[in-house]
Amino acid sequence: MANAKxxxxxxxxxxxxxxxxxxxxxxxxxxxxxxxxxxxxxGKTTILRAIGGFNDIQGGDIRIDGNSIIALPPxxxxxxxxxxxxxxxPHMTVYDNMEFGxxxxxxxxxxxKARISEMLEMVKMPGVExxxxxxxxxxxxxxxxxxxxxxxxxxxxxxxxPFSALDAKIRQQMREELRKIQTDLNxxxxxxxxxxxxxxALSDRVIVMNKGSIEQCGSPAExxxxxxxxxxxxxxxxxxxxxxxxxTLAVRPEYVKVAPGKGGDLDGYVRTVMMLGHYxxxxxxxxxxxxxxxxxxxxxxxxxxxxxxxxxxxxxxxx
Amino acid sequence: MVNQKSRWKTTLVIVxxxxxxxxxxxxxxxxxxINTVIKSFQDEATGAFTLANYTYLFTNKLxxxxxxxxxxxxxxxxxxxxxxxxxLALYLRFSESKAxxxxxxxxxxxxxxxxxxxxxxxxxxxxxxxLINRLSLLLPEGxxxxxxxxxxxxxxxxxxxxxxxxNIPFATMIISAALSGISSSIVESARDVGxxxxxxxxKMILPLSISDVMIAxxxxxxxxxxxxxxxxxxxxxxxxxxxxxxxxQFSSRNYELAAxxxxxxxxxxxxxAIVYIYTNLKEKEWEKD
Numbered sequence: 001m002a003n004a005k006x007x008x009x010x011x012x013x014x015x016x017x018x019x020x021x022x023x024x025x026x027x028x029x030x031x032x033x034x035x036x037x038x039x040x041x042x043g044k045t046t047i048l049r050a051i052g053g054f055n056d057i058q059g060g061d062i063r064i065d066g067n068s069i070i071a072l073p074p075x076x077x078x079x080x081x082x083x084x085x086x087x088x089x090p091h092m093t094v095y096d097n098m099e100f101g102x103x104x105x106x107x108x109x110x111x112x113k114a115r116i117s118e119m120l121e122m123v124k125m126p127g128v129e130x131x132x133x134x135x136x137x138x139x140x141x142x143x144x145x146x147x148x149x150x151x152x153x154x155x156x157x158x159x160x161x162p163f164s165a166l167d168a169k170i171r172q173q174m175r176e177e178l179r180k181i182q183t184d185l186n187x188x189x190x191x192x193x194x195x196x197x198x199x200x201a202l203s204d205r206v207i208v209m210n211k212g213s214i215e216q217c218g219s220p221a222e223x224x225x226x227x228x229x230x231x232x233x234x235x236x237x238x239x240x241x242x243x244x245x246x247x248t249l250a251v252r253p254e255y256v257k258v259a260p261g262k263g264g265d266l267d268g269y270v271r272t273v274m275m276l277g278h279y280x281x282x283x284x285x286x287x288x289x290x291x292x293x294x295x296x297x298x299x300x301x302x303x304x305x306x307x308x309x310x311x312x313x314x315x316x317x318x319x
Numbered sequence: 320m321v322n323q324k325s326r327w328k329t330t331l332v333i334v335x336x337x338x339x340x341x342x343x344x345x346x347x348x349x350x351x352x353i354n355t356v357i358k359s360f361q362d363e364a365t366g367a368f369t370l371a372n373y374t375y376l377f378t379n380k381l382x383x384x385x386x387x388x389x390x391x392x393x394x395x396x397x398x399x400x401x402x403x404x405x406x407l408a409l410y411l412r413f414s415e416s417k418a419x420x421x422x423x424x425x426x427x428x429x430x431x432x433x434x435x436x437x438x439x440x441x442x443x444x445x446x447x448x449x450l451i452n453r454l455s456l457l458l459p460e461g462x463x464x465x466x467x468x469x470x471x472x473x474x475x476x477x478x479x480x481x482x483x484x485x486n487i488p489f490a491t492m493i494i495s496a497a498l499s500g501i502s503s504s505i506v507e508s509a510r511d512v513g514x515x516x517x518x519x520x521x522k523m524i525l526p527l528s529i530s531d532v533m534i535a536x537x538x539x540x541x542x543x544x545x546x547x548x549x550x551x552x553x554x555x556x557x558x559x560x561x562x563x564x565x566x567x568q569f570s571s572r573n574y575e576l577a578a579x580x581x582x583x584x585x586x587x588x589x590x591x592a593i594v595y596i597y598t599n600l601k602e603k604e605w606e607k608d
Contacts, residue, residue, distance in 0.1 A: 054507055074510040081511045083504040090505075091526045091605050100522070101512030132605040145508075152512060 011060035038209035080149035087145035264310030359578035372579035388558035404490035497531030
């Protein structure tokens with residue numbers, strides 16, 4: 001591929017206990033934000049750490065701009081990694097934290113200063129140079145951690161669940177900011193998360209992982225609209241699964257249309273009607289299991305527990 | 320008003336509950352200390368105030384030798400124990416080898432062996448007719464190491480070796496606790512931005528653990544400056560550690576001089592206590608709110 005920034009070719013990394021990843025192939029294009037998504041223990045962090053140089057791999061190759069980097073230790077790799085927490089060095093001020101890597105690269109003092117204040121502007125945290133990490137909130141610390149990594153102009157930025165320790169509101173805000181900085185600077189990012197919503201919101205492309213291998217790779221829309229396996233269908237978004245005649249039928253709640261009475265693709269009875277803010281979640285008992293759908297508040301007035309419901313499916317998957 | 324009254328009561332209750340402990344402390348700690356200090360300034364025969372005991376202590380050639388000897392043996396013990404413990408703790412913290420695991424579960428063991436037993440065991444091994452010597456006798460006669468005598472007993476070397484035996488496990492324990500408090504991502508993010516091993520040690524690990532290292536050092540200093548058993552059993556007759564010197568004066572019934580020696584030992588300990596309290600109280604700049 002002409003534009004490939006990062007290539008992972010047939011990579012294998014197994015731990016002593018047998019966990020790990022096998023025969024992984026991933027290509028990330030320049031300026032792309034790729035997310036590795038999966039539950040804990042699926043191997044996503046293993047891949048990220050292998051790119052960063054913190055895991056030795058047993059087979060395959062990792063290339064950046066076509067050059068293999070597997071022989072290089074982390075300090076020599078053109079990657080920068082942001083960890084889940086405790087990224088910043090607690091005994092150094094924000095300025096010292098940010099300056100550390102630049103000093104190692106022998107950047108002149110005046111330039112260091114200019115680059116640091118420019119970067120603090122970019123992450124919207126000017127004037128915190130003299131603060132210690134302990135004096136800032138978790139969100140601010142992660143922002144500085146990302147700024148510190150960006151400062152070194154890495155070829156590939158690696159983010160290991162950087163927002164998972166933050167609360168929901170700040171997490172959302174950080175996502176947006178990360179996306180903006182990433183597009184502004186056109187940097188290549190590999191992002192690891194177990195939060196499917198985060199993956200959908202942030203990524204150009206998502207790789208869904210399961211037990212050490214890749215289940216599906218595609219844009220968020222592709223993965224949501226065309227999940228290749230039951231696992232992916234289950235993991236991404238909400239899904240109703242119905243066991244009908246030895247086959248599994250999967251329907252997203254938003255594709256379940258309901259009408260009072262009988263005579264739909266599937267008939268059932270109202271089980272619960274739950275008000276969830278700007279929409280109502282309704283579940284129905286059917287012969288093949290419970291089906292969930294979302295309706296508006298107005299529509300919901302027509303349904304009460306035990307009423308018959310006719311369902312039609314505007315889109316469905318079979319596994 | 321009511322509130323103030325009840326607060327008064329609470330204070331009274333607290334004072335009341337603390338009183339027994341305070342009285343015991345006064346009786347068995349403070350009183351003997353004051354008593355010893357007073358005695359150290361008394362004339363042996365008349366009981367009148369005098370500085371003669373201290374003058375003797377600091378001018379007599381023999382006792383000066385004892386003081387210097389105590390200071391340098393203690394400092395050398397402290398420095399060696401801390402350096403070795405720090406290296407050991409670093410190894411235990413960052414190595415993932417099997418050996419590290421085994422050592423980390425065994426390193427405290429020497430601490431559980433009574434001083435007397437350990438010193439005698441050491442004597443049997445490093446003594447001039449001990450195990451090492453016996454083994455050397457197995458060599459063919461005439462070879463350079465035949466009848467090798469380690470020469471480690473009844474001098475400073477023996478005392479320091481025994482001191483290390485007791486103090487390395489203890490110091491390693493304190494430093495290990497400090498190092499396990501340093502998260503791996505701190506080290507990894509330093510590697511990530513390009514720092515090598517030495518730089519990570521001096522810029523990250525050392526500043527983050529130095530206060531615990533200082534605390535370990537003060538404890539090692541305190542327990543060794545006044546040590547008695549080890550130097551008594553395997554130390555030389557001259558110069559001797561102050562603990563042994565104290566006992567000698569005591570058994571020769573020079574109670575006033577003995578008191579002066581205790582005050583001196585107490586002062587040495589106090590210095591390290593001050594260092595300890597200072598390191599503990601000093602709020603690190605990065606921990607301020």
